[in-house]
Amino acid sequence: MIYRLGSLGDTLVSLPCLHMIERAFPQSERVLLTNFPVHAKSPAAAAVLGDSGLVHGYLRYTVGTRSPTTLLRLALEIRRFNPDVLVYLMPLRGLKAVKRDRRFFQWAAGVRRIVGLPTTEADVTRKPDPSTGMYEAEARRLARGVADLGNAAPDDLASWDLRLTPSERQMARTALGDLAGRPLLVCGPGTKMQAKDWGQQNWRELLRRIGAGYPGYGIVIVGAQEDSIVGEFALNDVDGPKLNLCGRLTPRQTAAVLEHASIFLGPDSGPMHLAACAGVPCVIAFSARGLPGVWYPAGQQHRIVYHQVSCFGCNLEICTVEARRCLTSITVDEMAAAVDAVLSRSK
DSSP, X not given: OEEOOOSHHHHHTTHHHHHHHHHHSTTSOOEEEEOOOSSTTOOOHHHHXXXXXXXXEEEEOOTTOOOHHHHXXXXXXXXXXXXXXXXXXXXXXXXXXHHHHHHIIIIXXXXXXXXXXXOSGGGGOOOBOTTTOOBOOHHHXXXXXXXXGOOOOTTSGGGGOOXXXXXXXXXXXXHHGGGGGXXXXXXXXXXXXXXXXXXXXXXXXXXXXXXXXXXXXEEEEOOOGGGHHHHHHHHTXXXXXXXXXXXXXXXXXXXXXXXXXXXXXXXXXXXXXXXXXXXXXXXXXXXXXXXXXXXXXXXXXXXXXXXXXXXXXXXOSSOOSSTTHHHHTSOHHHHHXXXXXXXHXXX
């Protein structure tokens, strides 16, 4: 059994570990204990992993529950499954929460072996690299925690393979229509967090400039149905070929669209990680709510525009006091220059 909570991005950064777990337990039934989304823009892990074969089933955990009845029911479900090992791939949390998890899984659910459970304060504390100021990427932290099972190889693009099916790739080609045969710039401007929102007007101006400067490219917007209005606004001043696919595709079909892309633009988001899984260079207006490096897309081909303001690492979902100055200080000129650098490198 594998324990990982979160939504699209959280599931995607665990991919190297999921591949490694499959290699370590090739004949085992692998079940993921995870939450069901509480936000319309947050797809469930099952929608992300699909028919990849990395896991075979799911158990539901209700985030934040303190209901004895709900916890007892979950413990009984785990006992019925009777896992030989639990692989702990949880987001970083304090030792008190970790010890509570250990008691639940060992005493209530009867799990005999747990791999990846933090044991010291250092295991649950992020520290920057003194030479770069960057913090350990979440995928690397997860891989390090379960290294006893094998090498998750988070630097290898093959470790991020979603194993898209032929039908998912065909759906992407159908959705793209005539744009499937030309260079594509894909943008996912939407976000479920106000603290990650670069601003509709910024995306509109950036796409206008790119459309004028790179007339050979088609511009495609991806995201949830709730992002459709933002996508239409962002495309409004683009004169060339354009397409708004918000709400029309599953996460995996969106990943298949991104396989056609030359570049991806957006905030720190799930689609950013989908693009990175496909090896697509990303240009990201990155909020400083998170620590630099932790949630950057996998790979070295990206351009991350991150302004490390004094309040960086706040982890706020809604920023009111500082008015998102980490993002509002990122200019359209900066993002356009980053796009130019990526596209000139790809020629």
